[in-house]
Amino acid sequence: MKSNSSRRWALALTLVAGTGLAAEVHFSGTAFLNQWLVPDPRVGRSVLSGLTPELAIKLDADVHELVTVSAKACFSCHGVEVAHGYVDFTPKPYFNLQAGRLVVPFGDFAQRYDPAAHRPSSKPLIYDMGRMGYFEASAFNLGIVPAPYVDTGLLVYGHAFPHERLQLWYGAYVVNGLKGGQDFDFASMRVPYYVDVNKAPAVGGRFVLTLSGAAESTFKDLTVGVSGMHGGYDPALLRTYTAVGVDAALRLGKVTARAEAAWIRRTIDPLGTYRFQVIDPFVDKAGAYLEVEHPIGERISMAYRVDALRRVGVTLLTQDERMAPDSYLLRGTVATQVALFETVFLKASYEYTYSNVLPSFHAGNLGLGATF
Amino acid sequence: MSALGLLVVAVLGSAPDALDVSSWPAEKQAQYRVFAVRCSKCHSLARPLSARMTPEGWRAYVKKMTRRSGSGINEEAAEAILGFLTTNLVKGAAAPPAGTPPQETAPAPKAPTQAPETLLPLVLRALTYDRTLPDRGTGPFVVAVAFDGAQRTRAGEFMAAVDPTTLPALRNRTVRLLELELTDPAEFRRLVAEKNVQAVLVLPGLAPSTLSWVCAATQELKRYGLALTPEQAPNAVVAIEANGAKPRLVVNASRASAVGAEFDRTLLQVSRVVVDEESGGDRLRAGQANARRDAGTTPLP
Numbered sequence: 298m299k300s301n302s303s304r305r306w307a308l309a310l311t312l313v314a315g316t317g318l319a320a321e322v323h324f325s326g327t328a329f330l331n332q333w334l335v336p337d338p339r340v341g342r343s344v345l346s347g348l349t350p351e352l353a354i355k356l357d358a359d360v361h362e363l364v365t366v367s368a369k370a371c372f373s374c375h376g377v378e379v380a381h382g383y384v385d386f387t388p389k390p391y392f393n394l395q396a397g398r399l400v401v402p403f404g405d406f407a408q409r410y411d412p413a414a415h416r417p418s419s420k421p422l423i424y425d426m427g428r429m430g431y432f433e434a435s436a437f438n439l440g441i442v443p444a445p446y447v448d449t450g451l452l453v454y455g456h457a458f459p460h461e462r463l464q465l466w467y468g469a470y471v472v473n474g475l476k477g478g479q480d481f482d483f484a485s486m487r488v489p490y491y492v493d494v495n496k497a498p499a500v501g502g503r504f505v506l507t508l509s510g511a512a513e514s515t516f517k518d519l520t521v522g523v524s525g526m527h528g529g530y531d532p533a534l535l536r537t538y539t540a541v542g543v544d545a546a547l548r549l550g551k552v553t554a555r556a557e558a559a560w561i562r563r564t565i566d567p568l569g570t571y572r573f574q575v576i577d578p579f580v581d582k583a584g585a586y587l588e589v590e591h592p593i594g595e596r597i598s599m600a601y602r603v604d605a606l607r608r609v610g611v612t613l614l615t616q617d618e619r620m621a622p623d624s625y626l627l628r629g630t631v632a633t634q635v636a637l638f639e640t641v642f643l644k645a646s647y648e649y650t651y652s653n654v655l656p657s658f659h660a661g662n663l664g665l666g667a668t669f
Numbered sequence: 670m671s672a673l674g675l676l677v678v679a680v681l682g683s684a685p686d687a688l689d690v691s692s693w694p695a696e697k698q699a700q701y702r703v704f705a706v707r708c709s710k711c712h713s714l715a716r717p718l719s720a721r722m723t724p725e726g727w728r729a730y731v732k733k734m735t736r737r738s739g740s741g742i743n744e745e746a747a748e749a750i751l752g753f754l755t756t757n758l759v760k761g762a763a764a765p766p767a768g769t770p771p772q773e774t775a776p777a778p779k780a781p782t783q784a785p786e787t788l789l790p791l792v793l794r795a796l797t798y799d800r801t802l803p804d805r806g807t808g809p810f811v812v813a814v815a816f817d818g819a820q821r822t823r824a825g826e827f828m829a830a831v832d833p834t835t836l837p838a839l840r841n842r843t844v845r846l847l848e849l850e851l852t853d854p855a856e857f858r859r860l861v862a863e864k865n866v867q868a869v870l871v872l873p874g875l876a877p878s879t880l881s882w883v884c885a886a887t888q889e890l891k892r893y894g895l896a897l898t899p900e901q902a903p904n905a906v907v908a909i910e911a912n913g914a915k916p917r918l919v920v921n922a923s924r925a926s927a928v929g930a931e932f933d934r935t936l937l938q939v940s941r942v943v944v945d946e947e948s949g950g951d952r953l954r955a956g957q958a959n960a961r962r963d964a965g966t967t968p969l970p
Contacts, residue, residue: 321725323722408737411712455736458743505739507740507741512699517706517710518710636715639715639719
């Protein structure tokens with residue numbers, strides 16, 4: 298399967314490159330190798346500690362003044378997979394179309410998921426996958442929306458400037474949607490074939506307001522955004538989900554502060570078998586993070602983050618029996634990134650994760666990456 | 670002031686920009702500031718600063734970035750970013766040491782004392798530092814020595830004085846000189862195409878009006894424009910001037926960008942880098958690598 302997938306993606310990238318024979322082609326990417334160290338043996342397999350490679354290669358071909366074909370392939374925890382692959386039609390600032398495998402715009406972090414674009418090695422809990430504690434389906438089953446959340450569909454987007462320093466960005470999309478059985482199955486969403494589990498598309502949108510300061514001023518910009526999506530995740534369309542997120546980012550001088558909160562309600566089949574009696578036919582997850590980063594000198598950046606993820610609802614029979622109807626994770630992270638050369642960086646971080654139901658633990662990350 | 674206040678002030682005021690452009694022309698400094706503020710929001714500046722793109726490619730890319738959510742890039746900012754990226758061939762190497770005072774006006778450059786024909790190998794060697802050179806065809810590298818009717822004798826003397834054994838091979842391509850008398854732009858374009866000319870060297874003393882159109886046509890055809898005097902440097906990709914008793918290369922970043930050349934920093938570090946103050950204009954201001962190099966020219970490796 299992975300071999301076929303690799304061949305398909307080699308072919309896809311070749312096709313994009315071939316398209317680019319008559320167009321301008323841009324080639325870029327990131328390579329990142331991270332070692333996650335979790336000394337506490339009690340945490341065991343619930344933490345995917347170890348050496349993890351990430352390699353992303355992107356090709357953009359401007360096949361027409363208004364049309365770009367873009368493909369990005371990644372090699373990481375899930376093997377070779379599509380980070381995106383779409384046609385971008387950009388006729389007007391206020392009206393643009395993207396069709397194909399898209400990075401669904403949910404939250405601010407969706408634009409910064411690349412390891413070179415965020416300081417800590419791990420992602421915020423609400424967007425995390427394999428680099429959070431208790432990520433598996435028997436526990437918290439990952440965050441709220443994975444980053445990147447790549448899905449097949451159509452995105453209509455654009456922007457406008459009601460004032461010269463105020464940008465309004467908007468986007469609405471129709472995609473296959475999240476899928477799973479009793480819970481979301483992120484792994485199956487990310488592996489070809491990228492087929493929908495039902496005939497009802499998921500829909501969503503995002504609005505972002507950005508107020509920019511003058512280039513000379515200490516106030517750089519303030520961005521606030523709201524995101525939402527809704528869809529069904531099972532073949533029979535008995536179960537649905539609704540996710541909402543809000544985010545804000547403020548840049549003052551060299552200091553950047555970011556905060557995001559997200560919530561998702563996933564309805565469950567009330568006739569199913571669960572570990573507890575079903576009172577509400579849904580499971581909620583909510584979480585948030587606050588992050589501050591700043592440089593020290595020319596080469597070093599520091600980041601400080603606190604984040605949380607809470608799961609409220611009946612637990613499945615397949616879940617760890619220690620999981621309660623109200624379980625949460627709290628995490629604190631201190632991270633540094635050192636620019637060794639222009640495009641080569643070193644990341645190091647310390648994290649402490651506290652849980653009200655599962656063992657709390659210390660962890661460290663050490664990573665080396667490069668952009669090209 | 671509290672300790673927290675001191676910390677905030679220290680953090681807000683201490684971190685330097687990724688690229689020191691303090692001695693760039695004011696317009697380029699302003700463009701860089703817009704670039705640094707807007708582009709650092711989502712990614713490190715190293716990515717665009719190390720990228721290789723044509724001006725057309727940058728235009729398309731900046732357009733896409735403009736339409737990213739939260740970019741805050743309006744049309745004015747997009748033009749500023751584009752203005753910086755399409756002339757930034759220095760990629761950080763041209764920044765002077767911290768504390769170097771801004772150099773608003775360059776001292777008038779002087780012509781080298783050496784005979785022009787002895788400087789030709791140096792100018793040609795500069796082209797070996799263009800990363801796009803391998804993409805510019807195969808076979809002999811034809812350099813047209815351009816002159817007008819009044820310079821026929823001078824051109825003959827120049828060709829006779831050039832020692833072919835001193836001309837460097839350009840990525841295994843032997844250099845062949847071709848006399849090209851300038852009559853009109855159309856004929857010039859025809860000859861450049863017919864003779865597969867890759868670079869046009871203007872003879873010193875060429876009439877300004879002729880110099881203007883021949884360099885414009887050379888740029889339009891994406892060929893290297895070469896000159897051997899500082900007076901002709903505004904019109905050429907690579908020219909030469911005196912730095913004390915030694916010759917020094919002058920690289921016009923704007924012209925280089927216009928013909929798609931991407932010079933390695935190794936060359937830029939030993940050259941005086943200049944940018945056009947206005948697009949297509951002839952006025953130049955000193956580039957920034959210059960202050961620290963004015964004390965002496967480092968020979969090309």
